[in-house]
Amino acid sequence: MAESPRPKRKREEEEAGAAPHDGAAAAVPPFPLAELRLRRVLRESARDKAVFLHGEVSSPSGEGTDAVIILEKTPFQEEKVLDLLKKHTKLELQMRNDIYSTYHLYPPPELSEIKTTVVYPATEKHLQKYLRQEVHLIRETWEDYQNITLPFIQSQSFSIQWVYNILEKKAEADRIIHENPDPCNGFVLVPDFKWNQTQLDDLYLIALVQRREIKSLRDLTAEHLPLLRNILQEGKEAIAKRFGVPGSQLRIYLHYQPSYYHLHVHFTALGYDAPGCSVERAHLLADVIDNLAMDSMYYQKRALTFALRADELLLKKFQEAGRV
Amino acid sequence: MAESPRPKRKREEEEAGAAPHDGAAAAVPPFPLAELRLRRVLRESARDKAVFLHGEVSSPSGEGTDAVIILEKTPFQEEKVLDLLKKHTKLELQMRNDIYSTYHLYPPPELSEIKTTVVYPATEKHLQKYLRQEVHLIRETWEDYQNITLPFIQSQSFSIQWVYNILEKKAEADRIIHENPDPCNGFVLVPDFKWNQTQLDDLYLIALVQRREIKSLRDLTAEHLPLLRNILQEGKEAIAKRFGVPGSQLRIYLHYQPSYYHLHVHFTALGYDAPGCSVERAHLLADVIDNLAMDSMYYQKRALTFALRADELLLKKFQEAGRV
Known part of the structure; x- marks a missing residue:
């Protein structure tokens, strides 16, 4: 509550206003996720299936730049649920008891998107914002x-x-x-x-x-x-x-x-x-x-x-x- | 609130008591998920990344038997987060605005488990239990x-x-x-x-x-x-x-x-x-x-x-x- 809501709204407006697929944006090379060094987990939410990470990207000079990476699993899409059941790559029985059974199901990549948000370069304030707080x-x-x-x-x-x-x-x-x-x-x-x-x-x-x-x-x-x-x-x-x-x-x-x-x-x-x-x-x-x-x-x-x-x-x- | 808590407590005890990996359970062939007909979505939770399905399995005689299938994406595991960032099969830029960017990340199957729970055969009462209620x-x-x-x-x-x-x-x-x-x-x-x-x-x-x-x-x-x-x-x-x-x-x-x-x-x-x-x-x-x-x-x-x-x-x- 101590933060002014203006930055939040402003950012949301900007994000809403940014064309998801405009030419300029598409031309920018993706953030080098694979070259990222993981510093620590800032926060995770088991219920929301989300995790907030503090990462670091090394520049050629060897200096590190901070980044925040937010990973969040996406909700199921009704029209793709059947595909999920039919096209799984592996299905492992975990336990069975009477009419109840549980499995581990491993879907193909195209059916298991993770929404990834990157803040880069991130300041100390960004890191604090996402850090789990008492x-x-x-x-x-x-x-x-x-x-x-x-x-x-x-x-x-x-x-x-x-x-x-x-x-x-x-x-x-x-x-x-x-x-x-x-x-x-x-x-x-x-x-x-x-x-x-x-x-x-x-x-x-x-x-x-x-x-x-x-x-x-x-x-x-x-x-x-x-x-x-x-x-x-x-x-x-x-x-x-x-x-x-x-x-x-x-x-x-x-x-x-x-x-x-x-x-x-x-x-x-x-x-x-x-x-x-x-x-x-x-x-x-x-x-x-x-x-x-x-x-x-x-x-x-x-x-x-x-x-x-x-x-x-x-x-x-x-x-x-x-x-x- | 209209239900006595006792059955719930009892059921939880029973479920907790079921050995997850006992020999008998492992010998049972997996439920034929791939042969399932999807009847309807009973309920979904965008926040929890879970969906509750009403399915039907046809017997050789052509008669259908009801089943409830619950799919729930699993929380991130801290020790596998780095793998997720490095081993993704595809990374698509969605939008970029100043220091913020969002991506669709598609992980390999082994990193995107879905917890699957099956109730089979399911009665009308099971279906009602999981059906979204106003x-x-x-x-x-x-x-x-x-x-x-x-x-x-x-x-x-x-x-x-x-x-x-x-x-x-x-x-x-x-x-x-x-x-x-x-x-x-x-x-x-x-x-x-x-x-x-x-x-x-x-x-x-x-x-x-x-x-x-x-x-x-x-x-x-x-x-x-x-x-x-x-x-x-x-x-x-x-x-x-x-x-x-x-x-x-x-x-x-x-x-x-x-x-x-x-x-x-x-x-x-x-x-x-x-x-x-x-x-x-x-x-x-x-x-x-x-x-x-x-x-x-x-x-x-x-x-x-x-x-x-x-x-x-x-x-x-x-x-x-x-x-x-």
Whole structure:
């Protein structure tokens, strides 16, 4: 959460904008993967079948240049599954018990693509970004928020110009799914950059509020109930209308800490295990509304839990204050 | 949540007990994967890189027998990553932009194993189990709980004898990590069956309360605060002592709905994306304690959200009551 989202979005935009097969790109010789020296594994994810590597390429002068290489196995493609079953190069029985059996299946190369991403040359910052970090849980009281988190947010002055560009129709105007233009209780609903909109399985949209002074959950009071109810109601309706996904199949929530301090609400497909939907970060909008209806000052009283990576500056602030 | 956990536990024990390489199994000819007719894709997971298939094997008489085939790509093995980079059969540049480039890498068969699980012959129940089910979000009011959920729980009379066996030391006594024997405010902490205890990455323990009349979150009042605080405090201490994982790296929560109606608390590694830790099912124990300290009747007043699969009986009850 301590990083401004702008670089991430910017890079994603650039990547999206880069023609995958344009002549210039195709003319560039491939990165010399085979000549790479492997320095270490930065991180791996057994669940996602991905691994993040720190490599080094030696120049003719003998000096090494760092690179990050990300390998990720690709999802199965429905239309190729039958090929996989028929064209395997080897099938080894591993165990058999009653009606259950397991095998090792070795597919031909053309059916086992690995998505490979290279960052080269990579800086120390790139290496840090992909390195596995210890994660610490913080239980932030209202006093902690005032004494540690709020000063930290204010000192960072993250740029959220990209949010204003969307609200002012200076960018992404063609991507808007729904808009309520009311300056106090209105919002704009756009697809999140993580969603490519080609399948509904990983549907992901974001509602950005028109008001600019609400940083996060911590600022919300009963005054904001009309705004929050608009987002819940109109957001569901717009998604049902445009994508055919009913409100009962949506997970609608806020993050605390958010990755940028302009109030926004996440809409994800309920069946999709979206990053950031776990209990230590996500707050259901319906619960937020009920909490504020019960007690206008709920979020100025209650302790809130969140996780911070060991390299995040906010964690250092909590440590300096003796709160971790 | 509508299924008693006992069968699942039993099945896992049986599967774990099957010798992977016993002579009898090795002598059985492999399942004729290549002769399989593909009926349909039951479910796929783009994130896990897994697909669940419904297949059919024709007998000589022409009659078909159903089978379930599960394909799952395997995690990268650290010691083979270098081979993957050096021995790829083909490397295609996909796009290049500044320091970023992406490739399609096609590894040789021996480096791209697919874990294949076959259930054969498969019954309709097996097919249903693996079939993608629509998931519906329920917002259960206290009235819904009293009128729909509670009568449903009472009508099911799930057996939780296995819980009593643990509490009475008739089973798993050697697995107990910590015990507070107080009949009112005590509990037993045991490793969850999903965790094999060989690595801390996916650490998973369960605290089972000694008291037998607390079904779920819905029954909790301020009366239970000493019990809940014992679980939070002693659970953290016991895990730090036995496994060296500090409390700040644990996610400690209850499920609603739970999978069995004897109050229990989940302890999972914060870095582990445990199933069931998302915001629509998990409730942080620290939040539960604060809510009860604020209002003893909090969980007898508030609406609670949870997801139900289309084949769950409780969903039918909500539908019959016109609440979905």
